[in-house]
Amino acid sequence: MSSVRIVHEPADKVRDIYTWSKSAKAEVKKILAKYPKDQSRSAVIPLLHLAQREFDGWLPTKLMNLVAETLDMPYIRVYEVATFYTMFNLAPVGKYHVQVCTNCACMIRGSDKILEAVEKLTGAKAGESSADEMFTVSEVECLGACVNAPMMQVNDHYYTDLDAESAKEVLTALKEGKTPKVGSQVKEAS
Amino acid sequence: MADNMITLTIDGHEVQVEPGSTIMQAAKKLEVEIPHFCYHPRLSVAGNCRMCLVEVEGAPKPVASCAFPVSEGMNVKTQSQLAEQAHKNVMEMLLINHPLDCPICDQGGECDLQDIAVGYGSDRSRYGSCSKRSVEDKDIGPLVKTVMTRCIHCTRCVRFATEVAGVEEFGATFRGQDMKIGTYVEKALDSELSGNMIDLCPVGALTNKPFAFSARPWEMKTVNLIDVMDGMGTNIYADVRDEEVMRMRPRTNEEINEEWMTDTARFAVDGLTKNRLTAPLVREGKNLRQVSWQKAFDTLTEHLKGKRRDGIFALASSTLSAEDYYSFNMFMKESVGTDNVDARTDGSPIRGDVRASYVMNSGIAAVDNADAVLLVGCDLRRESPLLNARVRKNVLAKNIKVASIGALTNTTYDVKDLGRSPMDILDLIEDEKLFKKTFPKTKNLMVIMGAEATTRTDALKIMGAVRKLCQKYEMIRPDWNGYNLLSLKAGQVAALDFSVYPVAAGVEAKDVSKSVSEGLVKTLFIYGDVEIPAQELQDAEYIVYMGTHHSAYADIADVVLPTAAYTEKEALWVNTEGRVQAARKAVNPPMQAKEDWKIFRALSECLGKKLPFDTLSQLRLLIAKVNDAYLPENWGSFVVPAWDKFGLTTKPNKAEFEFSVPEYYLSNGYLRQSKVMQDCAAKAQDTNNKKVS
Numbered sequence: 081m082s083s084v085r086i087v088h089e090p091a092d093k094v095r096d097i098y099t100w101s102k103s104a105k106a107e108v109k110k111i112l113a114k115y116p117k118d119q120s121r122s123a124v125i126p127l128l129h130l131a132q133r134e135f136d137g138w139l140p141t142k143l144m145n146l147v148a149e150t151l152d153m154p155y156i157r158v159y160e161v162a163t164f165y166t167m168f169n170l171a172p173v174g175k176y177h178v179q180v181c182t183n184c185a186c187m188i189r190g191s192d193k194i195l196e197a198v199e200k201l202t203g204a205k206a207g208e209s210s211a212d213e214m215f216t217v218s219e220v221e222c223l224g225a226c227v228n229a230p231m232m233q234v235n236d237h238y239y240t241d242l243d244a245e246s247a248k249e250v251l252t253a254l255k256e257g258k259t260p261k262v263g264s265q266v267k268e269a270s
Numbered sequence: 271m272a273d274n275m276i277t278l279t280i281d282g283h284e285v286q287v288e289p290g291s292t293i294m295q296a297a298k299k300l301e302v303e304i305p306h307f308c309y310h311p312r313l314s315v316a317g318n319c320r321m322c323l324v325e326v327e328g329a330p331k332p333v334a335s336c337a338f339p340v341s342e343g344m345n346v347k348t349q350s351q352l353a354e355q356a357h358k359n360v361m362e363m364l365l366i367n368h369p370l371d372c373p374i375c376d377q378g379g380e381c382d383l384q385d386i387a388v389g390y391g392s393d394r395s396r397y398g399s400c401s402k403r404s405v406e407d408k409d410i411g412p413l414v415k416t417v418m419t420r421c422i423h424c425t426r427c428v429r430f431a432t433e434v435a436g437v438e439e440f441g442a443t444f445r446g447q448d449m450k451i452g453t454y455v456e457k458a459l460d461s462e463l464s465g466n467m468i469d470l471c472p473v474g475a476l477t478n479k480p481f482a483f484s485a486r487p488w489e490m491k492t493v494n495l496i497d498v499m500d501g502m503g504t505n506i507y508a509d510v511r512d513e514e515v516m517r518m519r520p521r522t523n524e525e526i527n528e529e530w531m532t533d534t535a536r537f538a539v540d541g542l543t544k545n546r547l548t549a550p551l552v553r554e555g556k557n558l559r560q561v562s563w564q565k566a567f568d569t570l571t572e573h574l575k576g577k578r579r580d581g582i583f584a585l586a587s588s589t590l591s592a593e594d595y596y597s598f599n600m601f602m603k604e605s606v607g608t609d610n611v612d613a614r615t616d617g618s619p620i621r622g623d624v625r626a627s628y629v630m631n632s633g634i635a636a637v638d639n640a641d642a643v644l645l646v647g648c649d650l651r652r653e654s655p656l657l658n659a660r661v662r663k664n665v666l667a668k669n670i671k672v673a674s675i676g677a678l679t680n681t682t683y684d685v686k687d688l689g690r691s692p693m694d695i696l697d698l699i700e701d702e703k704l705f706k707k708t709f710p711k712t713k714n715l716m717v718i719m720g721a722e723a724t725t726r727t728d729a730l731k732i733m734g735a736v737r738k739l740c741q742k743y744e745m746i747r748p749d750w751n752g753y754n755l756l757s758l759k760a761g762q763v764a765a766l767d768f769s770v771y772p773v774a775a776g777v778e779a780k781d782v783s784k785s786v787s788e789g790l791v792k793t794l795f796i797y798g799d800v801e802i803p804a805q806e807l808q809d810a811e812y813i814v815y816m817g818t819h820h821s822a823y824a825d826i827a828d829v830v831l832p833t834a835a836y837t838e839k840e841a842l843w844v845n846t847e848g849r850v851q852a853a854r855k856a857v858n859p860p861m862q863a864k865e866d867w868k869i870f871r872a873l874s875e876c877l878g879k880k881l882p883f884d885t886l887s888q889l890r891l892l893i894a895k896v897n898d899a900y901l902p903e904n905w906g907s908f909v910v911p912a913w914d915k916f917g918l919t920t921k922p923n924k925a926e927f928e929f930s931v932p933e934y935y936l937s938n939g940y941l942r943q944s945k946v947m948q949d950c951a952a953k954a955q956d957t958n959n960k961k962v963s
Contacts, residue, residue: 141455154438159454163443 138169173216185226197244278344293335308424309336323356361391377474411458415479436682462655493856496843497535501757503845508856541944547832548861586613587798588759591841597867605874609776613765615800622766625911629848631751645674648720652931676927692922721758721930734917764844799939832863
C-alpha cells in the first residue's frame, strides 16, 4: 500500500513488522482447515482474534493487513469486519483489559458502583487506559453471565458476583502480580 | 418473450416480467416510479436504504421492492397508505443526520435526496431536538470531493469501486450510528473511473472537486458531445454556462460506454479555457505578434511562393475529427502539394487500405457475448478503462477467460500470461493444444491488439500474425469477427480512413525528426499537439502551428493559427469500432479562433488552389463518399467492415512488448493543458515512486 496515511494509531505503539510466529502459523493452518479452500475468507474473524491475542491485544492497520494477506482478501474487507465488532480493539490496550458489564441485569445488581470503583482504582475512565498502561477500562454490553451479575471480564477471565470491594481486590491482586481467583467472588461463609 | 413469464399487478396495472425479476424491475417496465437510493441497475442489490418499500398484498410488512422477487398473481401497491407511510418514515430517518446545507451543497438541484424528500417525505420531523452526527471528510484524491456528513450509507460508491472499477479500497467501517464510508486509512483512490462515483452518489457526499462551487445545474445548458481522450468515442454531455464548458457528464450509450466515463474525459475541462490561442500570430524576431487572419494568410502565402514541395512537411495530432483530417489532408496534398503528410506521429506504420485491419471488428458491446479475450500488446486498463471495466464485468458475471501476450499490468481481474513478445502469437498459431488448453470450448474469442503492438515498427507483421490466428481458429465468421485493433487515440481510425499519411513517396512521421536534423525540412506544418516532442522539431526552418493551446509547439512556430477544440465544433468523431458519431458544438471557439476546416478552406483560396467545399454539409458529402460509415444514415451505428487480406506474413521481431501508456493522465494535448490532470499525474507519479522504494 502506498500514499497511505493512518490517522488514528499512536505510531510508537505499532511494531515495525508483523509476521506470524511458528506456533501462530500452525494455529492459522488449523483454523483454515475448518473452511472450504475457495472460501478461506470465512476465517477472517477467528484469524483476527488470533492476531489480537498474538500481538499486544489490539489490531493496528498493519496487523489487519497481515490477516488480509494471509487470506488473500482486500485490506478494506478486513477493516470492515474488524471495525464492526467491538471485541476487536482498534487502539492499544493495557496489560489488563477490564470490561465491566453495565447491561440490564448487571445494572440492576449494581454495576454502576463497580464501574465507579474500577475507574477510581485504575485512574482511567471507561474507554481510557491507566497512566501506567496496566489497565484499560471498557464499558461493555451483556457478556452472557447474567446469572452471576454483576460481572466483569479481565482479559480472558470472568469475575462474577462482584461488589465494589471484591472488584477492587481482583484488580489490586492483578496489579501486584498475583493471580486472583477466577469466577464467582462470593466469599465462602466461614 | 419467454413462455414462463410472470404476471403481476402494480397499482392496478398488469405487467408481465421474466421470472427472477424484482418488483422494482417490474415497476420500471410499467414506468411506475418507486423512490430509491441504494438500488442501481448496474450494481448488485444491497437493499439497505429502505426507501423503496411497497405494500404487497398478503405480506405482513412493507417489502423492499429492489430486492423482492416477483411471483405469479402478486398484487403490489406503491401508493397505498401503508406504502406512503413507510416512505415518510424512512425519509424521516434518513434526514435525522443529514445536514440542512443544501444552499452550500454542490448536489443542490440534482440531488435524489432533495427530490425524494419533496416527493415522498413528510413535511415535518419528530427528531428536531436531536443533535446531528458529523463525520470527518476523507481525502481520496484530487478528483472527488467528500463531505461525509451528508452520506446516507447507500453504499453505491462501495459497490461501484468493488464491482465495476475493480479497486477494492472503499468500504463501510464501524457500525450503527458510527458507520462510515471510506478507505479506513487515508489514501487516494487508484482508479481511472473514480469520477463515476460522483454521478452514482445520490446525495452531496461525493461531488466533483474541480467543479466545486462553480455553477448550479439549472444555470447550465446541456450539449451532446463525443469524448476524445481515448479511442472509445464515449458519449458525453457538456454542461455549458455562457461561453464556458463547466463540466462533463456521461451520456448513456449501451453499445459503447454504458453509463460510465473515464476520469480523463470528465476532468480535463479546465484546460479548455486556459492558455488558449485566441488570434493568429506571426513571429517578429523573438516574439510572436498578434495579426489579423488576412495578414497571417498573406505571410504564409508569401512564404510558400516558389518553395520546393519536397521540403514541405506536415504532421497532424491524433485527437482530430473526421472533417479536420479530411480537409487538412486535402489541403496539404492538393493545395500545398506535398506528400510528406502524416497523422501517425506515434510512429505506427499502419495504413488505411483495409478498414477491417485497424478497427474493432467485434464491436465494443460484443465483449458481452465473448467467451474469451486475448490481449496482444495491450495495456487494456490504461488504453481504455471503459473497455477494461466491460471485460471485468463479464469476467465476474460469466467467468470468461482472459489471456495476455505482452507486458503484465494490473487489469483488476485475473489474466493468464502467455508470454511477452510477438513470437508467442506464432506459438499459439502452431500449438493447437496450447490454444485449446488456454481457451477451452471457446466459440467467440476476441483478440484485442493494443498500442504496444500497433506503434511498433513491426506492427504490420503482428497484425498479419493475429489475422492468421483468428482465421486458423475460425474466429472470422459471418456471425463473429474476433479481430480487434483497439485505437488509443480518438482520431486514429478517421486519419487512416482518409489516408492522412504519405501515399506516394513522402516521408513518414517516424522519420520526420531525422529529416529535421538533416536540414531537409524547410517548412513544417504542425496540426495540433503531436506525439513528437517540440525539441525534436524546432530546428525546422519555418514552422506553422495550427492548434488550440499555446503549447510548446506554438513557442517554436513562425506562424500560429488558432483552431477550435473538440467542444467548439460540429464534428464527426470516429471511434475504435469505426463508428461515426456526430457531436454538437457546445461553445464558440474563443475570440478569433476558427473551426479548422474553415481555415484550410480559406487558406487554400489564398494559395490559388481552392478546396472543393464551402460549407460543412458540402464537406460532409465529400467525406461520405470515402466510406459507407460516414453516410448520415449510418451515423451512430456500428458498420461491420468487409474482411480482406492485410498485414505481412513475415515473422515479427523478438523484442518484448513495452508499456504504451506511461503517462495516462497526460496522454494527449488537451490533457497536458489541464491543471487537474497534471495534479493526477503528479499523484500517480508519487504513488509509483513509493511502490518502487
